[in-house]
Amino acid sequence: MEADTENLILDFLKKQPMGATVTDIANKLDMSRTTTVKYLEVMRATGLLDYKEVGMAKLWFVSTRLSYAEHVLLERTRQVLKAVETPEKHLELLKRATQPHIETFKTYPPEERKKLAKMFREMADDVEREKEKTKAASSS
Secondary structure, eight states, X not given: OHHHHHHHHHHHHHTOTTOBOHHXXXXXXXXXXXXXXHHHHHHHHTTSEEEEEETTEEEEEEOSSSOHHHHHHHHHHHHHHHHTSSHHHHHHHHHHHHXXXXXXXXXXXXXXXXXXXXXXXXXXXXXXXHHHHHHHHHHO
16 A cells, blocks of 8 residues: 555656645545655655755646656566565565575576576575574574
C-alpha cells in the first residue's frame, strides 16, 4: 500500500508543473491531510520530493535532485527490501534469483559446476562462522 500511495503521489505531482499543496494532493487522492503530510515528509527525506514555500503554503513537486534512473533504482530497492522482510521471504527471493544461474551451470562442464558448488559452500561456511561469532559474543 505504501509504495502504491507513493506512486500515486508521484504520478499526480508529475502532472503539476507548478507544484501542489498538501490540500490539493489530499483532495485529489482522497486522503486525510495528516496522512498526506506524513507521506510527503518521508518522500522528501528519501529524495523523491521537495517543496518550495510560497507565502504561507508549501508547493510540493517531484525532486529534480535525483535522475529518473535514480528514482527507478530507489523504487526497485524498496521493492526488494519489502520482499525480504522475513528470513523466509529472503530465502525465497534468493532461490528465485539464483535458479536461472544454477540451470545454466548445469550445462557447464563438471569442473565449472564444481566451482559453483564450492562458491555456495564457502558462502554457507561464512554464514555459519558469523553465527558462531555472534553466539560467542552474546555468551561473553
